[in-house]
Structure formats: C-alpha cells, structure tokens
Amino acid sequence: MDNDTRHVYFTFFNEIGIIAQLSRAAMEARLPKGLTLPHFSVINHLIRVRDGQTPLTLARAFQVPKTTMTHTLSGLLEHGLVEMRPNPKDGRSKTVWLTDAGRTFRAAAIQSSDPDIDALQAAFPKQKVEQMLPLLAEIRSFMDAYRDP
Amino acid sequence: MDNDTRHVYFTFFNEIGIIAQLSRAAMEARLPKGLTLPHFSVINHLIRVRDGQTPLTLARAFQVPKTTMTHTLSGLLEHGLVEMRPNPKDGRSKTVWLTDAGRTFRAAAIQSSDPDIDALQAAFPKQKVEQMLPLLAEIRSFMDAYRDP
DNA sequence: TGATTTTAGTTCGATTTCGCACTATTTAGT
DNA sequence: ACTAAATAGTGCGAAATCGAACTAAAATCA
Numbered sequence: 001m002d003n004d005t006r007h008v009y010f011t012f013f014n015e016i017g018i019i020a021q022l023s024r025a026a027m028e029a030r031l032p033k034g035l036t037l038p039h040f041s042v043i044n045h046l047i048r049v050r051d052g053q054t055p056l057t058l059a060r061a062f063q064v065p066k067t068t069m070t071h072t073l074s075g076l077l078e079h080g081l082v083e084m085r086p087n088p089k090d091g092r093s094k095t096v097w098l099t100d101a102g103r104t105f106r107a108a109a110i111q112s113s114d115p116d117i118d119a120l121q122a123a124f125p126k127q128k129v130e131q132m133l134p135l136l137a138e139i140r141s142f143m144d145a146y147r148d149p
Numbered sequence: 150m151d152n153d154t155r156h157v158y159f160t161f162f163n164e165i166g167i168i169a170q171l172s173r174a175a176m177e178a179r180l181p182k183g184l185t186l187p188h189f190s191v192i193n194h195l196i197r198v199r200d201g202q203t204p205l206t207l208a209r210a211f212q213v214p215k216t217t218m219t220h221t222l223s224g225l226l227e228h229g230l231v232e233m234r235p236n237p238k239d240g241r242s243k244t245v246w247l248t249d250a251g252r253t254f255r256a257a258a259i260q261s262s263d264p265d266i267d268a269l270q271a272a273f274p275k276q277k278v279e280q281m282l283p284l285l286a287e288i289r290s291f292m293d294a295y296r297d298p
Numbered sequence: 299t300g301a302t303t304t305t306a307g308t309t310c311g312a313t314t315t316c317g318c319a320c321t322a323t324t325t326a327g328t
Numbered sequence: 329a330c331t332a333a334a335t336a337g338t339g340c341g342a343a344a345t346c347g348a349a350c351t352a353a354a355a356t357c358a
Contacts, residue, residue, distance in 0.1 A: 001263045008279050009266045010259070013172040014190065015285040020169035021212040022292040023162040036344080041163065056306060063170040065346050070308060072344090092306040092353045110159070114150045116295075117158050123291050124284075130157050132281060135273075136164040142272050143171040146265075185314080205336060214316050219338060221314090241323045241336040304355065314345070325334065 030112040035079065035105070038062070038072045043081055043098065043106045052095045054087055063144065081105050179261040184228065184254070187211070187221045192230060192247065192255045201244045203236055212293065230254050 024037045031040060042058055049061075059069035073096060076082040081102035087093035173186045180189060191207055198210075208218035222245060225231040230251035236242035 001266065005270065005275055006259055006263075006266060008275050008282070009269060010193070011282060012278050012285070013168075013176075014193075015282065015289050016165055016172065017169045017186070017190070018212050019162075019285065019289050019292065020166045022289065022296060023165065025212070026292070026296060027162075037166070038344085041166070044159070044163075054306080063167050063174070066307065067309085067347075068345055071346095075344095087306090090306075090354070092351095094307075110155055114155075117150060117155060119295060120158060120288075120291070121154065124288060126154055126157050128284065129161050132284065133157070133160060133164065135277065135281065136161070136168065139269075139273060140164050140168050140171065142269070143168065143175070146268060147171060147175065187314090203336080215337065216317075216339090217315055220316095224314095236336090239324075239336075241321095243337075300358090302355100302357070305353080307351095309350080310348090312346085312348105314343100316341105316343080318340085318342105320339080321337095323335080325332100327332075328330085 026116055027109075027113065030116070031109055032105075035075075038064075038068075039076055039079075039081070040106065040109050042072060042076060042096075043102050046082070046096065046098050047103070047106060052085075052097050054090075054093050054095055056093070058096065076102070079105075175265055176258075176262065179265070180258055181254075184224070187213075187217075188225055188228075188230070189255065189258050191218075191221060191225060191245075192251050195231070195245065195247050196252070196255060201246050203239075203242050203244055205242070207245065225251070228254075 027037050027040065028035075031037075041062060045058065045061060046053065055069050055073060056066065058073075059066050062069070064072075073082065073084070076096075077084065079101070080099055082096050083099055084094045084096055087095045176186050176189065180186075190211060194207065194210060195202065204218050204222055205215065207222075208215050211218070213221075222231065222233070225245075226233065228250070229248055231245050232248055233243045233245055236244045
C-alpha cells in the first residue's frame, strides 16, 4: 500500500480521536460531579432510541466491552438516573429504564451545553455538519460490521 | 436553542465518539502486547511532525492531560521506543526522541493495519475520506482554541 | 429429549486515564 | 534586581476501562 493512502486514513482517525477527546472534555465540564460522557450517552440513547434496553445492546451501541457498560450502568443506578428490571424475554438478562431524575438530568445536560453548541454553530453552520453525518454513520456502521465478533 | 440543532451536533459527536472507539480497538488488536493506540500515536507524531518534542507539546497535540502523557511516555521508555533528554531551552522540561526500535515499531504497526485500511478503502474510497479532512481539522482546531486554558 | 455449545451479566484484578498537589524553573510585574 | 505568579513534569490516589473467568440461562445439535 502506498504511503499517501495510509496517510489519508491514519489522519482521518487521528482527527476523529482528538475531536472525540475534546468533545468529551467539553461535555464533562458541564455535567454534575461524578457523571461522565458515557453516563449522559446512555441516558440520551434510552430517550432517543428506546427505553428499556438490555446492557448488552447498550454496550454494542457504544462499542464498549460488557464490563465497561456494567460499570457505567452501576454509576447511573447510584445516581438514581436509571432502574433495572428483569428481562421478561431472557432469564439471564436485565432491562434498563429511565427514571424521572434521568430525564431531568438529560434535559439539564443538553441545555448546559447550549453555549458550546452556539459557539460551534457560529463557526460551523448546522448544514455543514449535517452533510457529514451520513458518511460518518456509514463509516461507523461499516466498522461495526467489520470488527471481530 | 431548538432541538433539531442540538440533535445535529450531538449526533455528530456521538458518531465521532463511536468511530474513535472502533478505530482504537481495531488498531490495538494489531499492536504488540503492551502497546496501545496512544503509544503508536506519539511515535507517529514524532515522525510526521518533528522528533524531539516536549511532553507538554505532545499532551497538547493529543488533548490529553499532562499526567496522561507522562504515563504514555513512560510506557514508550520501558519498551525502548523513545529516549528522553533534557530540554536545552527550559530547565524544567525534557525532549522526547525516537529510537530505531521506535521507528521499526511504527513501520510494522502501519503495515499490520494494511488489511483494515484496504477493507475501509474498498467501501470508502480515499477521495471521499480525504474531502472530509479539512473540515475535521478545522473543527478540531476550533475546539482546541475554544477549550478552557 | 438430553447433551453440548453459546451467551448475558458480573466479579476480579490489571492497566489506563485523570485531577490534585508538589518541586524546581521560568516568566511577568514592579 | 527582586518578588510574585505561572508553569513543566511527576507522584499519588481515585475512577474508568478492559480482559479473563465465571455462573446461570438460552440456543443449538444429535
């Protein structure tokens, strides 16, 4: 493989990694003490996608190991942002449900990020960012399918 | 702020975060035991940008805390991939220099990723990815400047 | 139907990440 | 020139992340 090709893809992932680092730091600076981006992301996911998901589907959605998700969920439990119930479809499994505190937390977190989103939008208008989304989603989906089982 | 706007930017960062997670896992699966993406990234940076940088500039480049970079560098030292020398311009500081082993490691790591890059390129041709780079670099640069000191 | 294989979530321990605090050095202000 | 403030890198401890191993339940196979 030629070095120019490698450079393009390595640069892409390098930028992605740094933006991920920066956005995580920015988001976490706005969250209440003890709550991190993974906490927010799970709550947001339960609202946007579907409440009552299993730990495994959540771990898969975020591409983290099961144990990482177990840890994240236990943090959410401690803060009373979710509750866990048995999974009626699978005796080994549980389902994760939002509490009112969870919904309130998410609304506050999003609102607290408004200044950051405002600043970002001033420099990168919504349409510009939005036009990247399909390709990013495709890349993410491709890599998700590509990874080892 | 309207929810549609929020959704665009939150979705963008969500995709970024997951792609970062996936690419990190893929890369680390190819690296020798004990070496992680941050190790590779520092070596790659020293080659692509400039050898002999200070821990602080490296931490800034990757948007990680100084202590994280200290830890990463100590791993590189242990593996003999870099060496540290005093910084002639600043008595508090050091400079990080590649060893031959470091250069060899980087070349091997890049080559070992070729199958992954091949697969990715088949689905997302180089030009398509390359056209995203300027905007990603701008977003990264903007967020870098925007963050608290 | 029973045996075998696979799997969901957790425990455990190791590693990585990160904030706080520190020392020695540098920079900025008077 | 001297003092005060800021800073580079590190030690320390806590939290987050992650792989290995495990148990109980589900899925698959004969």
